Amino acid sequence: MQEIKNKEYREIFSKSKENREWFRKNREKLLEEYSEQFVLISEQRVIAYSPDLDRLIKMVSPKYREKEHLIKYLSKEGIELVL
Amino acid sequence: MKIEGYFDPDFKPPAPFVDAIIVSKEAGIRHKVSFLIDTGASMTILLDKDVKDMGLDVGRLTKAEKQVGGIGGSVETYLVEDARVVFESDEGFYEEALLLYIGVHDLTGAEEETMKRILVIPSLLGREILSKFDLYCFPRKGKLYLEYSK
Numbered sequence: 001m002q003e004i005k006n007k008e009y010r011e012i013f014s015k016s017k018e019n020r021e022w023f024r025k026n027r028e029k030l031l032e033e034y035s036e037q038f039v040l041i042s043e044q045r046v047i048a049y050s051p052d053l054d055r056l057i058k059m060v061s062p063k064y065r066e067k068e069h070l071i072k073y074l075s076k077e078g079i080e081l082v083l
Numbered sequence: 084m085k086i087e088g089y090f091d092p093d094f095k096p097p098a099p100f101v102d103a104i105i106v107s108k109e110a111g112i113r114h115k116v117s118f119l120i121d122t123g124a125s126m127t128i129l130l131d132k133d134v135k136d137m138g139l140d141v142g143r144l145t146k147a148e149k150q151v152g153g154i155g156g157s158v159e160t161y162l163v164e165d166a167r168v169v170f171e172s173d174e175g176f177y178e179e180a181l182l183l184y185i186g187v188h189d190l191t192g193a194e195e196e197t198m199k200r201i202l203v204i205p206s207l208l209g210r211e212i213l214s215k216f217d218l219y220c221f222p223r224k225g226k227l228y229l230e231y232s233k
Contacts, residue, residue, distance in 0.1 A: 006176060009104060013171040016102055016115050020089070027092065038202075051195075053202050057135055068115060071136055073203045078095030081204065083123065 015068035018044055023070060034074045042069040086170045086177065086216070088120060088227035099220055099227050101208060104169040105129070105183065110144060112137050118208035120218070120227075126151075126209040127168070128160075128184040133206045141187055151186055158186040168212060170229070177231065181212060 022044035023030070030039065030046070038056045039049040042064050050056040056071070073079065090097035099120040106113045114137050116129065128151060134141065144161035151160045166183035169176055188201045216229035 009169055009171070009176055012104055012115050013102065020102075024092070051199075053132065053135060057138075065138075070117075071132065072093060073199070075093070075203075079093055079203050080095050081098070081119075083121065083204070083207070 012068055016070070019068065019070040023072060031074050031076055035076050036074065038071055038073050040064070040069055040071050042067050084172045084174045084177065084231045086172045086229040086231070088229065090222060090225055090227060091117075097222065097225075098205075099222075100205070101170065101227075101229065103208070105166060106169065107163045107166040107183065109165045110139060110163045110183075110185075112139060116206050119205040120213065120220075121207040121209060122213060122218070124207045124209035126184050126211050127181055127207060128186045128209065129206045130186050130204050131188055131190075132202050132204070134185060134187055135202075139185065141185060144185060147184060151184060158188055161185040161187070172231075179212060179215065 019041050023041055034046070034049045037049045037051045038053050040047045040056055040060055047064050047069070048056055048059045050059065086101060088099055088101035091100045100117050101120055102115055102117050104113065105116050114133070116133050118127070141161050144163060147160040147162045149160070151158055161184070163183040163185060166181050167178055168181055169178045190198050190201060213229070216231050219228050219230060221227065
């Protein structure tokens with residue numbers, strides 16, 4: 001049972017890292033194309049984009065929602081936070 | 084045992100993050116979450132973007148008696164009592180039970196700009212988890228990790 005769980009965890013972390021790396025490499029290009037929008041990345045490509053997060057989530061089929069994915073907000077100015 | 088984090092360049096300046104899997108039967112979730120490492124936060128809290136992404140139905144959860152302040156205005160706070168956080172380390176997986184807070188802003192009637200400002204706030208990894216580790220943070224080298232030793 002633990003082995004199955006570990007295999008699942010390993011897969012999630014590995015796919016997450018792949019998506020993050022892909023995003024990092026392509027960030028400048030994506031910023032040009034999808035500035036001020038949310039993008040959903042899965043299997044190292046952009047699956048959907050929208051300035052509205054709710055709309056973005058509704059646009060994506062369950063097939064991709066269930067897969068490991070990354071949602072990023074692309075802003076040329078950069079996100080500034082004071083929590 | 085080391086858990087590697089990273090600096091997210093989307094934030095200005097780049098912000099310290101670590102990925103973890105959050106598991107809860109009560110909330111029906113098993114999701115990867117990219118947490119902002121927030122030494123100013125008392126507790127770990129999932130916020131709007133991740134709550135929406137997970138499709139988490141907060142109506143099923145217990146409302147927290149204590150409301151959480153300081154996260155961009157008024158937040159409705161819920162509790163997940165059976166949550167576990169799983170990190171990937173250089174020695175395998177590290178799993179820890181936690182009382183997970185879920186924070187949801189009321190965005191009814193909010194202007195687009197306000198909505199965006201709220202929805203870009205990441206979930207926070209707070210001190211109740213961070214205090215179990217030593218935190219090594221080297222922003223100029225782009226290196227970051229949590230270290231655990233008995």
